[in-house]
Amino acid sequence: MADISTPAALSPRGAGALPAVGAKRRRSARLSQRINMAVGLVSIPLFLMVWQLIAQARIVNPILFPAPTEVARAAMEWVTSGLFVEDAVASLKRVATGYFVGSVVGVGCGLLTGRSAFFSGLLGPLFQVLRPIPPIAFVSIVILWFGLSEGGKVFLIVWGVFFTVWLSTHLGVQKVDQGLVRAAQMLGTPRRRLVGEVVLLSALPFIVVGLRTAVGISFYTLVAAELAGAFAGIFYRIQLAQQNMQTGLVFAGLAALGLISFIADRCFAMMAQRLVWWR
Amino acid sequence: MIRKPVPVPLREGGEVEIDVRDVTIAFERDGGELVPAVDRVSFQVRRGEFICLLGPSGCGKSTLLNAVAGFETPYEGEVVVGTKVVTGPGPDRGVVFQQPRLFPWKSVRANVAHGPRMAGKSRADAGAIADELIEMVGLSRSAKALPHTLSGGMQQRVAIARALANRPNILLMDEPFGALDAQTRTVMQEGLLRLWAQLDTTILFVTHDIDEAVLLADRVLVMSAGPGRIVRDLAVDLPRPRTIETTLGARFQALRRECLDLIRQQSQKAFEGTHDA
Ligand SMILES: Nc1ncnc2c1ncn2[C@@H]1O[C@H](COP(=O)(O)OP(=O)(O)OP(=O)(O)O)[C@@H](O)[C@H]1O
Ligand SMILES: [Mg+2]
Numbered sequence: 001m002a003d004i005s006t007p008a009a010l011s012p013r014g015a016g017a018l019p020a021v022g023a024k025r026r027r028s029a030r031l032s033q034r035i036n037m038a039v040g041l042v043s044i045p046l047f048l049m050v051w052q053l054i055a056q057a058r059i060v061n062p063i064l065f066p067a068p069t070e071v072a073r074a075a076m077e078w079v080t081s082g083l084f085v086e087d088a089v090a091s092l093k094r095v096a097t098g099y100f101v102g103s104v105v106g107v108g109c110g111l112l113t114g115r116s117a118f119f120s121g122l123l124g125p126l127f128q129v130l131r132p133i134p135p136i137a138f139v140s141i142v143i144l145w146f147g148l149s150e151g152g153k154v155f156l157i158v159w160g161v162f163f164t165v166w167l168s169t170h171l172g173v174q175k176v177d178q179g180l181v182r183a184a185q186m187l188g189t190p191r192r193r194l195v196g197e198v199v200l201l202s203a204l205p206f207i208v209v210g211l212r213t214a215v216g217i218s219f220y221t222l223v224a225a226e227l228a229g230a231f232a233g234i235f236y237r238i239q240l241a242q243q244n245m246q247t248g249l250v251f252a253g254l255a256a257l258g259l260i261s262f263i264a265d266r267c268f269a270m271m272a273q274r275l276v277w278w279r
Numbered sequence: 280m281i282r283k284p285v286p287v288p289l290r291e292g293g294e295v296e297i298d299v300r301d302v303t304i305a306f307e308r309d310g311g312e313l314v315p316a317v318d319r320v321s322f323q324v325r326r327g328e329f330i331c332l333l334g335p336s337g338c339g340k341s342t343l344l345n346a347v348a349g350f351e352t353p354y355e356g357e358v359v360v361g362t363k364v365v366t367g368p369g370p371d372r373g374v375v376f377q378q379p380r381l382f383p384w385k386s387v388r389a390n391v392a393h394g395p396r397m398a399g400k401s402r403a404d405a406g407a408i409a410d411e412l413i414e415m416v417g418l419s420r421s422a423k424a425l426p427h428t429l430s431g432g433m434q435q436r437v438a439i440a441r442a443l444a445n446r447p448n449i450l451l452m453d454e455p456f457g458a459l460d461a462q463t464r465t466v467m468q469e470g471l472l473r474l475w476a477q478l479d480t481t482i483l484f485v486t487h488d489i490d491e492a493v494l495l496a497d498r499v500l501v502m503s504a505g506p507g508r509i510v511r512d513l514a515v516d517l518p519r520p521r522t523i524e525t526t527l528g529a530r531f532q533a534l535r536r537e538c539l540d541l542i543r544q545q546s547q548k549a550f551e552g553t554h555d556a
Contacts, residue, residue, distance in 0.1 A: 182350055183380040187394035188370030188445060197393075201384050278384040278425050 066248045071255070074248030083237070088260070090232035091222055094150070095264075098157025098225075099218045103211060106162045110169020111195060114203070120170075131163040136224035143228050153225035160221030161214040168210025172203030205279065208272045215268050219261035234260070296449060296481045297324040297347060301356035304342050316342045318506035319356070326448070329475060329482045331496035333489065333538060335546055339507030340485040344453050347483060348374050360449065370394060373442030375452040379434035381426040387413060387437050388422040394445040405444075412440040415474060432463040439471070443478065452484045456491070465523050468494060472521060489538045493517075494526055499534075501541045504549030511541055 048068045054060060055067035062070075078084045109127075113120040135156050146152025176199050184198045200207075226235035234257050241249035302320050305313040317339040324330050332340045345351035347358050349368040358365040360372065368374075373394075381390050388409050395405035413422050416436040426434055435455055442450060456464045468491060475482055486492050492499045493515055501511040515534055517525055525531055 177380075179376060179378060179380045180382065182348075182368065183374070183376070183382070183441075184393070185350075185368040186348060186370070186372065186374040187441070188397040189393075190397070193397070198382070201382075278427070 063245065063247060066251060070248045071251040074246065075252035075255070078237070078249060078252055084256070086232050087234050087237050088256070090230070090236075091226070091234045092260070094153050094157060094225055094233070095218045095222050098154045098221070099161050099214065101154070102158040102161025102218070103165050103214060105158070106165025106210070106214075107169050107207060109162075110166045110203075110207070111173055111199070113166075114170045114173025114176075115195070115199065124170075127163060127166060131167070134224075135160040135221045136227070139224055139228045148229040148231075152228055153230065156225040156228065157218050157221045160217045160224075164214045164217055165207070165210045168206050168213070169203060172206025172210075173199055175206065176202040205276050208275055212265070212268050212272060215264050216261065219257065219264070223257075294326050295323045296326045296328075296361065297483065298359040299323070299343070299347065299356075300359065302343070302346055302353045302358060303355040304339070304346055304351055305354045313354070315354070315506040317346070318508050320507065320509055321356075322500055322509055322512065324481055324483060326481055327479055329495055329497045330484065331492035331499045332483065332485045332502060333492040333499050333542070334487065334502030334507060335504050335542060335549065336487055338502045338505050338545075340487070340502060341453050343502075343507060344451055344483060344485050347449075348372055348451050370398060370445040371447050372449045372451055373445060373447040375435070375438050375442045375450065375455040377454045377457050379426065379431070379438040381434055381437055381441070383426055386423050386425060387418060387429070390426065390437055391441045391444050394441065398445060408444055409440075412443055413437075415477070416440045416470070432459050432467060435459065435467065436470070439474070443474075443480070448481060450480045450482045452482065454485055454487070457486070457488075464491075469522055471495070472519075476520065489535055489542065490526060493531060493534045493538060494521060494523075499538060501538060502545075504545045510545065513537065 051065075052068050055062055055065055055070075066074075075084075109123065113123050113127075138156060138159065142152040142156055146155065180198050180202060181194060184194060189197055222233075223235045226233045226239075230236040234253055238250050238253035238257075241247070241253060299320060299322050302317060303315055304317040305315045308314050320343060322330075332343060334340050342351055346353055347360070347365065349365045349372070352366075381387075382393065385393065388406065391409035391412055392402075392405040395408045396402070400408070410419070410422065413419055416439060418433060418436055418440070421429060421433065426437065429437065435458075439455070456467050459467060472495065484492075484495060496515050499511075499513045499515060500509050501513060502508065503510045513534070517528070517530055517534070526535075
């Protein structure tokens with residue numbers, strides 16, 4: 001009650017001045033919105049500037065904390081040498097292959113366990129036990145299984161992606177609106193077409209959330225995969241640079257990893273809107 | 280009240296279309312004990328008839344309708360549609376639910392065309408059938424819209440068009456206008472009567488609204504409070520075509536009164552029943 005009566009009490013013309021107060025409030029709201037946007041724009045440049053100043057003032061060891069300019073120089077060198085493209089292609093290939101296989105198998109298993117109590121009983125507990133094991137814990141056994149081949153790296157990413165996609169598909173399928181299933185049945189939809197006509201689309205919003213989470217996971221798992229011995233790749237480059245104390249390149253690699261997975265997530269978010277077109 | 284036995288006006292054809300024979304449907308309580316929701320119900324519906332199932336909430340109307348639709352299997356007895364015992368849902372029985380239950384990812388046109396598509400019709404043929412029905416329910420201008428952009432009444436009209444798209448002999452409707460406001464409901468009731476006159480479909484219509492039942496039906500089957508039984512098979516001898524004006528007539532009021540008394544008795548029994556227990 002107090003904040004409703006305050007503007008009227010403060011304004012000299014009483015209740016008649018309320019619209020003016022409202023307009024002022026709206027204007028100030030718009031102003032603060034603009035300020036927030038401007039702050040958002042300077043956030044990263046400001047951070048880089050502070051970092052640059054600290055590095056130049058030699059408050060910290062410049063070899064361990066290279067200035068942004070030094071990182072930029074290392075990044076340029078990485079790009080012009082052609083190694084960056086090589087590394088990026090190697091990493092993206094692993095991520096894309098692992099993501100694709102993991103997603104397809106995940107959606108397939110999710111449909112299976114979500115639709116059938118038998119398969120849910122058979123596979124559900126197994127998946128739930130395996131799911132929490134971080135993929136990085138498998139690096140050593142993967143090296144024994146696959147050696148240094150690409151198969152092992154893709155396997156790790158598949159492993160990371162699979163469980164998230166499986167779980168979200170499983171839950172989505174279980175939450176399918178039975179009313180829609182009945183509607184489809186009374187219209188003569190045969191059993192074998194129910195999945196394609198109703199179940200999959202009904203579960204799609206859930207599946208899309210799982211697929212998006214899995215984009216991030218596939219990049220986390222990429223690090224584990226390239227830890228398992230590689231000859232090209234962004235995290236491989238970071239490790240190599242670390243061994244040679246090229247800290248500028250280490251930071252450049254970290255920035256590249258962040259940037260690529262950020263872009264991948266954004267692209268996915270845009271695609272997701274089209275995928276669930278009726279929302 | 281004097282009840283004159285009114286002969287059931289047989290429509291042309293007059294063969295039995297739906298035959299519900301001694302149907303009992305039971306559900307499992309939490310303890311695992313089977314409790315009947317519908318108790319040894321029998322009735323017949325002739326081809327082309329409009330039948331209303333009227334009863335208090337929870338008396339088993341939906342359960343009974345679902346048994347005819349094939350969503351619910353009787354614990355005892357059987358439902359025969361045409362010459363076949365019902366074992367599951369099928370395109371010969373269109374269903375309109377209380378909620379529209381349209382496919383949210385399909386346009387109005389694609390929703391209505393779904394049934395004919397599943398029946399193996401070409402995209403063009405199914406589309407033509409859909410357009411005709413959408414026209415009949417007066418939604419041609421929204422044919423391309425997605426369901427969530429329509430009002431509740433419009434969505435329910437799409438649901439009716441969709442249920443009719445397979446040209447079913449039987450239309451099953453479970454309180455289809457229950458969620459609509461009074462004005463829209465009246466418009467929908469009159470529209471349904473016109474549609475039914477055009478199409479020669481047998482309709483089994485569930486409602487707990489006495490006025491709705493008397494306005495629409497050839498016969499009102501009044502059900503007792505749970506477990507559901509049919510306590511009266513009431514012929515409605517009001518002339519057709521009927522409109523909302525019909526509800527003002529003396530005969531309508533007399534029939535309405537009769538239903539009201541029956542329902543009141545049932546509610547009373549249910550109330551006393553809960554006290555005894
Ligand atoms: N799937 C189910 N599991 C257990 N009990 C059920 C189930 N469906 C219905 N029932 C019970 O059966 C009885 C009849 O339910 P039904 O939905 O047929 O009533 P109704 O007459 O349609 O009521 P309303 O007018 O409120 O829709 C109720 O007591 C209900 O609790
Ligand atoms: Mg009901």
